[in-house]
Structures are given as C-alpha cells and as structure tokens.
Amino acid sequence: MLECVRPLGHxxxxxxxxxxxxxxxxxxxxxxxxxxxxxxxxxxxxxxxQQQPVTPTTTxxxxxxxxxxxxxxxxxxxxxxxFCGGLIGIFGYDLGRAVEVLPQQAEADIDYPWMQVGRYxxxxxxxxxxxxxxxxxxxxxxxxxxxxVEQRLQAHTVATDxxxxxxxxxxxNLSPAAYRHALEQIDDYIHAGDCYQINFAQRFNARFxxxxxxxxxxxxxxxxxxxxxxLESPLGSILxxxxxxxxxxxxxxxxxxxxxxxxxxxxxxxxxxxxxxxELAASTKDRAENLxxxxxxxxxxxxxxxxxxxxxxxxxxxxQYPNVHHMVSVIxxxxxxxxxxxxxxxxxxxxxSITGAPKIRAMEIIDxxxxxxxxxxxxxxxxxxxxxxxxxxxxxxxxxxxEKNIYCWAGGGIVADSRIEDEYQETFNKVDNLLNCLQxxx
Numbered sequence: 001m002l003e004c005v006r007p008l009g010h011x012x013x014x015x016x017x018x019x020x021x022x023x024x025x026x027x028x029x030x031x032x033x034x035x036x037x038x039x040x041x042x043x044x045x046x047x048x049x050q051q052q053p054v055t056p057t058t059t060x061x062x063x064x065x066x067x068x069x070x071x072x073x074x075x076x077x078x079x080x081x082x083f084c085g086g087l088i089g090i091f092g093y094d095l096g097r098a099v100e101v102l103p104q105q106a107e108a109d110i111d112y113p114w115m116q117v118g119r120y121x122x123x124x125x126x127x128x129x130x131x132x133x134x135x136x137x138x139x140x141x142x143x144x145x146x147x148x149v150e151q152r153l154q155a156h157t158v159a160t161d162x163x164x165x166x167x168x169x170x171x172x173n174l175s176p177a178a179y180r181h182a183l184e185q186i187d188d189y190i191h192a193g194d195c196y197q198i199n200f201a202q203r204f205n206a207r208f209x210x211x212x213x214x215x216x217x218x219x220x221x222x223x224x225x226x227x228x229x230x231l232e233s234p235l236g237s238i239l240x241x242x243x244x245x246x247x248x249x250x251x252x253x254x255x256x257x258x259x260x261x262x263x264x265x266x267x268x269x270x271x272x273x274x275x276x277x278x279e280l281a282a283s284t285k286d287r288a289e290n291l292x293x294x295x296x297x298x299x300x301x302x303x304x305x306x307x308x309x310x311x312x313x314x315x316x317x318x319x320q321y322p323n324v325h326h327m328v329s330v331i332x333x334x335x336x337x338x339x340x341x342x343x344x345x346x347x348x349x350x351x352x353s354i355t356g357a358p359k360i361r362a363m364e365i366i367d368x369x370x371x372x373x374x375x376x377x378x379x380x381x382x383x384x385x386x387x388x389x390x391x392x393x394x395x396x397x398x399x400x401x402x403e404k405n406i407y408c409w410a411g412g413g414i415v416a417d418s419r420i421e422d423e424y425q426e427t428f429n430k431v432d433n434l435l436n437c438l439q440x441x442x
Contacts, residue, residue: 001029001124001133002230003158005149006213008032010118012088013230014383014391018128020224027126028083028383032145033118035068036233037061037089039098040113061098061115062346068119069342069386072138077251077387080127085138086385089117090231090238090395093374096350100360103367110375112236112402122146124153138386164210164218165442170408170435173371174202176424182369183420189365190416197292198356198365201411202427203372204435212237212401215438219399222437223322227393229381236402238376241434243321244394246351246380249344251388253335255305259293259353260394261413262286262327265429266320277325281318286327289413290316294329296352296359303347305333323433341390345380351394354378356413376400377409397431408434 002013008031016024034049039061046054046064056064065087077084094114096102121141126133135153137146174182179202186198208215216230216239227242245258264280267273280286298310314330335344355378356362366374382392399408410427 001153003213004152004156005029005031005124006232008148010036010233011231012118012120014088014381015220015228015230016128016226017220017224017228024226025127025129026082027128028088028123029126030088030120030123033088033120034140034142035119037064037068037115037117037119038113039095039115041108061095062342065117065384066340066342069384072119072140072386074388075138075386077385077389080130081125081134081136081387082389082391083123083125083383083385084136084387085121085123085141086119086383086387087117088120088383089115090376090379090381091115091117091345091349091392092376092379093350093354095379096363099346099349100363102363106367106370106373108373110373110400110402110407112375112400116233116235122149162211162214163442164208164212164215164438166406166439167207167209169439170204170206172202172204179424180420183414183418183423185369186365186414187416187418190414195361195365196357196415197289198362198414199354199378199411200366200414200423201370201374201377201409203377203407203409204431205405205407207404208401208406209404212239215239215401215441218437218441219434223397223433225321225397227381229393231381236400238381238395238398238400240381240393240395240398242381242393242395242397243319243326244353244396246382246392246394247341247345247348247390248392249335249341249388249390255301255333255335255344257297257301257331257348257351258328259290259297259331259351260326260328261290261293261353262316263412263426263429264325266323266325277318277320280325280327281316285415285417287316289415290327290329292357292415293353293413294331296357297331297348300348300352301331301333301344304335304339304344306336309334324429341384341388345384345390345392349380350378351380354394354396354411374409375407378411397434399434406438
C-alpha cells in the first residue's frame, strides 16, 4: 500500500513485519503531512504541506511538537486503533543536544536534521491480529486529499521502483587498530570511575544507485523485526530494521520500554543455536550489562511516571532474531497526572541502552571517541497520536540513504570485562546480514 501513496511525498511506513516477526501487530502507512517540522544546529524550521514556511510558536523542538499535537485536540480512539492522526518521524541521536549540553568533537559529516517529524492527518492502519485494514482520518484532513488517497488505493496504481545496487563495497570509519585503541581508552575511563558502560559504534558506508525502497523490501525479507520502518523525504530515505522498542505509552498512560543488552549469533545447527542462546542466558557479563541499563531506564522513566509505579516485569529474557539472540528486559510505569507522551520521550532521550551509564558522561565519551556524529543512529522512529498513544523504536539496524551515499552503524555496550575481539566481532554479527544482502542486489 505504501507504493500507492509514495508519490504524495514524505511517505512513511511503520512496519511490524508480520507474520515473520511474531510480536508485531500494527502497520501504519501515510504520506502528505500537513506540516513538516525539522530541528538541527540551525534551529527549528517548519513548513506546511505546500512547502511554505510556517512561523513556529516556540523554538524548543519538543515544545513545538506539543503545540502541533495540541492543535489537533484530544480524540478518543477505539482500543484497536493505535493512530488517528498525529506526529510520525525520526528523532536523531543528536537531538539529545537539545536536551543536554554535550561536546562537539566528532565530525558532523552527514547533513540530515536532528529531528524530522510530519503531522499526518490520515493513515492506513493494518491490524494483523484483527485482520483489518482501515483508512483513518482526522477531522482536519482535507476532503480532496482523502479522495485522492482512496482513488490511489482503489486503482492500486504503483510506480515501478528501479533496482538498488551498490557501486562500491561498504567500508568502516574505524580500522581494527583504531577500534582497539578506542576500547582501550574506554577501559581506562571505566577503571578511573568515569563510567560503568559505554555503547561504542563503528559506521559503514558505501555509494549506491537506484531506489532505496527496493533495498528496504529486500532487507525486510531477510531481517523481519517488529519495529521496522521506512521513511522518505527530499533529504533522504531511512531504512530501519530495528528489533528494539524505546517507549510505548498507551491510551491510559501505561508506559513500557524494552532495552536490549546482550547478543550472540545464531547457530548453524539447532544444537549449536540452542547452546549459544543458553550461553547468553547464563552470561554474568551480559546480565550485568543489561542490569546497568535497566537501572538507568528506571531512573529515566521516574521523571515522568508516578512514584512507585515503575516495575520490571521481565528481566534477562532471551529473544531470537534472524541473525542473533538478544537479551531483553522490560520496564513499565504509569504516567503521572499532567505528564504527556512527548514529555516522557524528552525525559528519556536518547535511550539509555545505546548510550551507557551514567548517560551524560557516556555521551561525552562517545562524542570524543567515535570519529563521526551518529546522525539518525541510536535515535528513535515512531508516532505520537492525538488519541494519546505513542510507540517508538530505537534506530539500531538502521540505514540512511542520502545523495547516493548509504550509511549503516553497529555498536555494543563496553564494560570492564569486555574482550575487544568479541566486541568487534559483535558489531559485524549485528549488521552483516544487512550489508551482505545489499551487496548481493543488482
């Protein structure tokens, strides 16, 4: 269905990858937002659906998003309808600079906004549990636009996408020696008491030609995940195969986050696969790493949630994905009176599972040791509906296509007993299936 509405511009797909990803339920598809909000080092920029500038009421990005959502009013939604109009977009890792004061040592070589969010007044919502597809709209949606969407869906007019191919192999921004040197410096920081854990990443990039949507469809086949997404705009296309939820806020103020910490590759045989999963489940190092982030996120959620409401219903669960086993925990809470989903997002941003602990010091060390800014990596993709519901991912296993360059990142949590060789190999375990898939396209 996305292919029918792509020509309308700023197309988005929040993709549950059902049925391959068993926990996924909803797909949300939309395009042609009536407002586009961007934030970056130059500040806040807003335009309407005809690409005309709009004067914002505030220059604070989260405050302006609250304003945009408030203009739509509060709308009660059916229990099985997650989105009834609202905000959908990308909150890049560097949006954290709007929340905290951070150094500026890493090179900012990707010209992409720290935040790009559209206000979408209609969406196609697919509920795989109820087996329904619905075109939902907000009362402010233009009737002419809704008619155009309906005509496109009924005609099932699909533009042919051109094949996607790489014109050079992927290469990393860190040599093995540079990676080792950075981890040795992290080890020094840990033993000096600066931090307990640092999430450190390397970036892969290559040149490409063709349609990123073609690449996304191929990646989805080999790496289905419950928080996948495809977003496109004149500034680039984002292809996300994320397995990790950042924050869910339901219609009743219930909150959930699902941090991933701990990874093993899948085995070549059922016996080897089971042994690797059991090894991860028993790993004291991975449990300690996971627990540090659980404690950090309990603290983050406490800023917006009722006192005493924060629980850990799942600790150290093992989940399987096409290329890896992951250790996942679940932290839940209840928003306090007056707190909004956007405030929760701001108070918890960026996600602790991809920074380290303590968070601010970890982010300072990341900026010192990673050679380039993270851009969209380790930020978040998701929606905030005017019905009160929000669901957002962590943008890991996520690629950016921009001006014939494609970027992909991979990292992991470094603690005192990390082995450099194991951590280095883990980064490849996480994204080799994505990179190899793209290198095989023609």
